[in-house]
Amino acid sequence: MTETSHDTHVLVVDDDDAIRDLLCDFLQENQLSTYQAANHAQMWQVLQQKVPDVIILDINMPQRNGIELCRELRESPKYHSIPIIMLTARSSSLDTIMGLETGADDYVAKPFEPLELLSRIRSVIRRSRMVAENAGKQSEELDNGILRQIAFNEWTLDIQNRTLIDKLNTSIPLSNAEFKFLRFMLLHANRPLSRDQLMEEMHGREAGPFDRSIDLQISRIRQKIEIDSKNPTVIKTLRNEGYLLTADVRYVK
Incomplete structure (x- = not known):
């Protein structure tokens, strides 16, 4: 040592x-x-x-x-x-x-x-x-019932348990990266997000020209929330811009 x-x-x-x-x-x-x-x-x-x-x-x-x-x-x-x-x-x-x-x-x-x-x-x-x-402020907000879930379309993101819940109330586990990524997109729903913005949020830096980690993460989330992941309607690709999560988002306290 x-x-x-x-x-x-x-x-x-x-x-x-x-x-x-x-x-x-x-x-x-x-x-x-x-x-x-x-x-x-x-x-x-x-x-x-x-x-x-x-x-x-x-x-x-x-x-x-x-x-x-x-x-x-x-x-x-x-x-x-x-x-x-x-x-x-x-x-x-x-x-x-x-x-x-x-x-x-x-x-x-x-x-x-x-x-x-x-x-x-x-x-x-x-x-x-x-x-x-x-951390102290976030803990206080949770104790006061602020933002425990984010509901969108037929899904609910459970903030406390870090799981995704479908319309049948079935919990779908998320990796740590998937949870952080989806939460960020939901908090910025219906607004275009560039790959650099997403990379900065996830890793604290801009995306390199050959860095596909954001695209791969998007692909994995689409497989969980899209009816047809090859023809997505929730997380859309914006040519030369990035991605857009389109949904009726409701914050549950």
């Missing part, structure tokens, strides 16, 4: 010793404290000693891969809110989608530009701290 005296703490989990060392050296040069873990066992040992501000988690590791570790972290009462950035293979869009659906906050494809990763780290930490600052 390596640590510096700075205030922001980053845990780097990667089985490649060279990548871990280079990444930690770079982050320390940019005023970030770092910890290292080569596998899942070391990761949990570090977490017992110090809760970091963000975890950099490699997907392709032996024994327990990054997807499994991300899922375990999101299910942990103590560590579920720690921001996670996944390191993925550039050619694997499936790994990227699985990581985001499991609960990762962002991803960077290898080989990556260190300054880009630094920007992503600062972005997810900034958003995480804003969420923490607003």
Whole structure:
């Protein structure tokens, strides 16, 4: 384990010793404290000693891969809110989608530009701290019965249970990414949303020219709420603009 005296703490989990060392050296040069873990066992040992501000988690590791570790972290009462950035293979869009659906906050494809990763780290930490600052207010609003459900067409998004309910009152589970995505679109219903706006909301950055994570997320949600996902009527594609969720939306308190 390596640590510096700075205030922001980053845990780097990667089985490649060279990548871990280079990444930690770079982050320390940019005023970030770092910890290292080569596998899942070391990761949990570090977490017992110090809760970091963000975890950099490699997907392709032996024994327990990054997807499994991300899922375990999101299910942990103590560590579920720690921001996670996944390191993925550039050619694997499936790994990227699985990581985001499991609960990762962002991803960077290898080989990556260190300054880009630094920007992503600062972005997810900034958003995480804003969420923490607003947690008390949000909790009070929920206690007072503000916005517990969002009803649209024949569907209801249950905010508290993070599930989708159909007209037969059947609960349909949503991944963390699907829930956040659908909630954002419903809160901005009947207004065009660009891919950059959606990417900023989900990952704190603009969409790159070859980034298909937003399009893939839209496709997965369409499969759940559209009668015919190939001919959508709820989430429409706006050519050269982005997407538009068209629905009669009612906020249930």
